[in-house]
Amino acid sequence: MGSGGNDPFTPEGFGGCVKGGEGMSEGNVQEGFGVFEVFVQKTQADFHTHVGSVVAPSPDVALMNARENFLRRDLGVNLWVVPRQCVTATPYDSEGDWFAREFDRKYREAGGYPENGRLWKMYKEKVLQLEEIVEDLHGKGDKNNESASS
Amino acid sequence: MNREEKETRFIERIKAGMKIEATDWMPDTYRKLLLKLIHMHGISEIMGALPEKEWVPKAPTLKRKLAIMAKVQDEMGHGQLLLRVAEDLAEPFGRTREDLVADVIHGRVKFHNVFHMEAPTWADAGVIGWLVDGAAIINQAALLHTSYGPYARVLKRICAEESFHMQHGESIILALAGGTDAQRKMLQDSLNRWWESLLFFFGPMEVTESAQQMIDYGIRTKTNEELRQQFFSKYVPRIRSLGLTIPDPNLSYNETTKRWSWTLPDWEKFRKIVRDNQGPKSQERLNLRRFAHEEQAWVREAMIRSRLKGSVVV
Amino acid sequence: MNQLSRGMDISDPIYQKALKDLLFQLADDELCIGHRDSEWLGLAPDIEEDVAFSSIAQDEVGHATFYYERLAEIGEQDSDTLAFGRGSHERRNACLTERENGDWAYSIVRHFFYDTFDALRLEALAKSSYPPLAEGVAKIQREERYHLLHMHLWFVRLCLAGGEARKRMETAIWKVWPDISGLFSWGAWEEELLQRQVIHTSSLVLQQQWEERIRPVFAEAGIEWIEAMPEPVKKGRLGDHFPELNHLLGELSSVYALDPAARW
Structure with a gap:
């Protein structure tokens, strides 16, 4: 993570990952809150699993709120929040299907x-x-x- | 693909039982119907926290206080999950959480009739948990097979949490039903107060044009009346077993048609309550939401301005 | 079975009186602040925060329940009667916890200052000569850590934000300040509690520790330290309270008081 500007895990880097993060006009709530995808790790024998998302003004607030929005009953040992812009995903409904399994495997x-x-x-x-x-x-x-x- | 081909393919996918996702192409009518439904659902959860919230400071034992706090928290949590789904649907219109919450204050989105009503006694806290949630659970469980993937996923979680709400509500009313004469009267009065609102909650008898469209799109699979009938089947015997009287002398089950007949409440009265926010508590609760959202915009603005200044936790 | 550590003799009437008074302070503090927190349900500045804040409210009421149950265990009435059935003169909470919520800034400032105090108080109780207390405190400490993280974040961010938030935070700090010293009192039995090692820190030291922890946060938040800390106007730990507590108790017990003998 050499270029701090693009590191999503520091508050500085967060600005680069979320629309309106830099040079935002004072108090523009519309542009200011970002969507963070939330991943919960239930035990250290499990991988992190996506459970939903929160909107938050910064990654640390997102993390803080993710705990109660997604773990107020279930137990967990670790949480990730990832700015949505930083997720690259396959399409669901596309011409070339990523997930075709037509022949016997x-x-x-x-x-x-x-x-x-x-x-x-x-x-x-x-x-x-x-x-x-x-x-x-x-x-x-x-x-x-x-x-x-x- | 042109629009028509896309639409044909879209309908084929729904007919094949496939789920639609936020990033998929979808017809405008599908998006708008869904958005209207989920927006109202989410906002209703948030407005629905308010009548029960009135009883949090007054809950009569420590255990009840903790339970009703957890219950109201879940309602807000459900609002959060649903609004996130609505926000993604609203993204092409450039609308965010800020707008979707402000919409209720400005009358641009409605919330369910039951949350416009008064909850003047502790028994109402119980009846809301028992019957209003009971009705809501039937509605939500019926949507579990909805064609929209993100909605189906949050409903799964919501329904799991609702099973706690059912027990919570039943626990309150069972204590009252087995209590003193005054407690039993409190419970009966509350049932009388809520009955008509519960019937209206399921929506009109007739299948409206938009309801039919939602069925065609696989957004919902059951009609209002089917769900209301299920509510009767599940709850009427239980209400009666407690020795309570349902305030509808015509309510009866026909063994041959296997259907309940019931008295239609003054539909227009309730329609006005929802449409014009003219229920007994509509304005008071909208003012609370206005306070939370508009009068505290300074907090959200401040958290954005200071987000780059020092990371305290992580 | 002798599970009692040195200094603890529950049959000693003074030990018992002092211990009960302390447990009432702990229980009443947590109940009042939890009750005030719960008034924010449905009304927090954003939905996610509403859910998070509500967990803190539940934790506090849960802790109050723990302390009331320990009182019931040593001959006091059941926990609900203790929580709902006592008048304001019997309450031992610090007056800070009974104050009305005011705006979000006041609630954050009050809570952050209270949580910092509570963390220190729990440290003072961690090696208590009364084992049930020491055991409970270890669990409570683990839950309180999240509260402190949460309140610390909010306190610093709102102060650093400038504009209206900064003004509101400064106003809130000034409003909270006169109620702070009332937190540190151990009530009427401090000497006895220290001698019998139910507590391990005097009120004077507690106050110094609190200042040591809060000063750097003020610096971080760009707030100038306030040197003078006035004596409390009302001594909550001795049962002297503001009318705000009467209102709180009136609401808290409004259903319970309909029929205290009924099962609710």
Whole structure:
């Protein structure tokens, strides 16, 4: 983050990321509040997840208010607020679809190899499951490994 | 693609059960219908905080005080979520939060009839939580499958929080129903006060042109009367089980048609309340909103002016 | 079972009286400020802030509930009776917390000064000889940190904004100032509380610590320090209050008073 002017995580940089941030006429509320997308991290075993947005005059106020607007019931360990202008997104309804999956991709999924089970049977063995390994290492119902074993 | 092709494709997507997003192309009528609906919904949450807010300082136990504070906070929080959705829809018109909130003060957006009414006793705090929220929950749950993605997402969260509101309201009225004669009378009086407003809340019997358009666009999927009928089915037996009398001698369930018949309140009276802000508490509550928004514009302006001066927290 | 640490003897009538008086100060302070905060519901300057401020109000009333419950535990009436059923002369809150909200600037100034004081008071209680208090204080401290961050941010920003906000903040500071010294009093039993190590800081030191914390924030906010801090006009910790408290209590208990014996 060499060029401070474009660093969205400092108050100075924020001005560059939000319309009306610099040289704004005194007290122009219309131009002044920006939209901040809010991301919540529930536990340190989870990634940050987008939950909604707030409008705020600055990133620190956005962060302060995001806590109560999105975490007044649920617990969390970390919050991000990101000026909306700084998010680059795919379109939903476009000519070239980003998310087309037309042909079989079973070869890259665990469920794509049903014949292994049958073959192992010939050797009087079973398919080895990841869940089994995780369970051996961490015990049943280990929260941190739910995503690893699913 | 020309406009007509775009519109055809848009309708196809809705028919296929796909969701529309803020950045998608959408017909003007779709945008305007949605904006009107969600703007009114959001503003109603914010105005709806006010009648219950009157009972926050007076709640009779510490637990009730905490619960009603949390409830009013949720209403404001729902207003926040909904206004964010409305703001994104209003962006092409160059309109922001400032405008959308100011609109109610200047009569450019309406809020639901129930929030124009008086809440003179503690029982009203209970009945609002129980029946007004009950009616609102039916309305909102019916919208969960709306074709507009951002609306569907915030409704999911709102409905989850409403389940606490239901318990909160029921807890207050169950204490009153099982209490002294004076408490029971307080509850009955409150029910009498709210009944007609609750019926009006669901909207007119007939399917208006804009209601039909919203159904065609998949914004909503049920008619007003279907929702009102569901409200009767869920709540009338419970109200009666508490020994309360519903102030409508004609209210009855027809086993063969499987429908409730009910007495139409003075519709024009309620229509005026909403249209002209002429309910018993309309002006008082609009003045509170004017205070919060216009008279405190200096606070928002100050926070913008000083935002580059020293970051205190982060 | 002897869970009592050194200096604590709840059967000692003086220990008990002093402890109860202290718990009433804590409970009444938090209830009053929480009640005042809650009057902002639906009326804050922006919607997001409305939601945030409301959480602070709930925290304060939650803390009051904790202190009233500790009183009920040692022979006082139940927490609701203590919160709703006592007259103004029985209340031990500092007068600052009973004052009406005024404008947003007043509410922020009052709250920031109060939260700074409360943080110091909690530090003075953290090693209290009364274990239930020390344990609760550790939890309360964690919630109060966010309040202080929040109020600090608002205090500095509104002062630095210039214009109308700056004027309003200066007016608010002058209005709050005469009520500040009333915060630091430990009431009628300070000596006994110190001797028995229920508290670990005298009112005099508490005041010095408060000034040490507030001075740099004034500098940060570009506000000139006010040297003189007048004695309080009314000593809230001794049950002497302004009419504002009577109004507050009248509203607070208006439903409860309809029938204090009823289940609400």
